[in-house]
Amino acid sequence: xxxxxxxxxxxxxxxxxxxxxxxxxxxxxxxxxxxxxxxxxxxxxxxxxxxxxxxxxxxxxxxxxxxxxxxxxxxxxxxxxxxxxxxxxxxxxxxxxxxxxxxxxxxxxxxxx
Amino acid sequence: xxxxxxxxxxxxxxxxxxxxxxxxxxxxxxxxxxxxxxxxxxxxxxxxxxxxxxxxxxxxxxxxxxxxxxxxxxxxxxxxxxxxxxxxxxxxxxxxxxxxxxxxxxxxxxxxxxx
Numbered sequence: 531x532x533x534x535x536x537x538x539x540x541x542x543x544x545x546x547x548x549x550x551x552x553x554x555x556x557x558x559x560x561x562x563x564x565x566x567x568x569x570x571x572x573x574x575x576x577x578x579x580x581x582x583x584x585x586x587x588x589x590x591x592x593x594x595x596x597x598x599x600x601x602x603x604x605x606x607x608x609x610x611x612x613x614x615x616x617x618x619x620x621x622x623x624x625x626x627x628x629x630x631x632x633x634x635x636x637x638x639x640x641x642x643x
Numbered sequence: 644x645x646x647x648x649x650x651x652x653x654x655x656x657x658x659x660x661x662x663x664x665x666x667x668x669x670x671x672x673x674x675x676x677x678x679x680x681x682x683x684x685x686x687x688x689x690x691x692x693x694x695x696x697x698x699x700x701x702x703x704x705x706x707x708x709x710x711x712x713x714x715x716x717x718x719x720x721x722x723x724x725x726x727x728x729x730x731x732x733x734x735x736x737x738x739x740x741x742x743x744x745x746x747x748x749x750x751x752x753x754x755x756x757x758x
Binding site: 633635 | 647649685686688689692736738746747748749750751752754
């Protein structure tokens with residue numbers, strides 16, 4: 531069974547304090563790993579897609595990396611507006627449901643000014 | 644800007660009634676859309692895949708007679724929660740992508756409360 535585990539469950543940072551979020555996955559095969567940001571009461575907002583080990587993507591203060599077993603979302607010098615729940619999801623090969631993502635539980639990030 | 648639009652954003656209904664939720668793809672055609680559900684403090688779970696012009700595909704454990712899906716056009720899918728009960732109260736989110744290989748974009752969700 532495909533599994534995605536995110537850690538920590540919650541993370542509290544001071545503004546400017548860099549840190550990383552972890553997403554560990556156990557899958558039969560990986561088509562893609564996705565990072566989303568979700569604000570309270572809203573749908574997830576797409577951030578990154580990673581396809582193969584060693585791949586990195588960057589967007590403003592965020593950088594996502596991928597290995598064969600896990601992905602990290604690095605947040606550099608975070609600001610209060612980066613506060614949100616960050617979701618990791620995997621898509622596996624096979625089947626016709628290419629929109630079927632298996633999500634982790636998410637990491638709730640709070641950045642204090 | 645938004646890629647997927649969902650309506651309504653919240654709805655309160657009485658037990659036993661039915662509720663319809665709309666999901667539209669903006670500026671692109673989506674032959675397939677996806678309906679997810681999210682319970683408080685839990686992650687998203689795929690409920691069903693909505694296929695334009697054909698029957699929806701439901702995930703294991705999802706009652707197809709309770710959650711009716713209609714995908715009548717290339718830009719619109721609807722989810723109807725029939726004979727709603729309090730345990731159906733949840734956050735329902737639809738999604739679509741521009742095709743295989745492109746990321747899944749989500750609507751802003753519908754908060755359903757059944758009293």
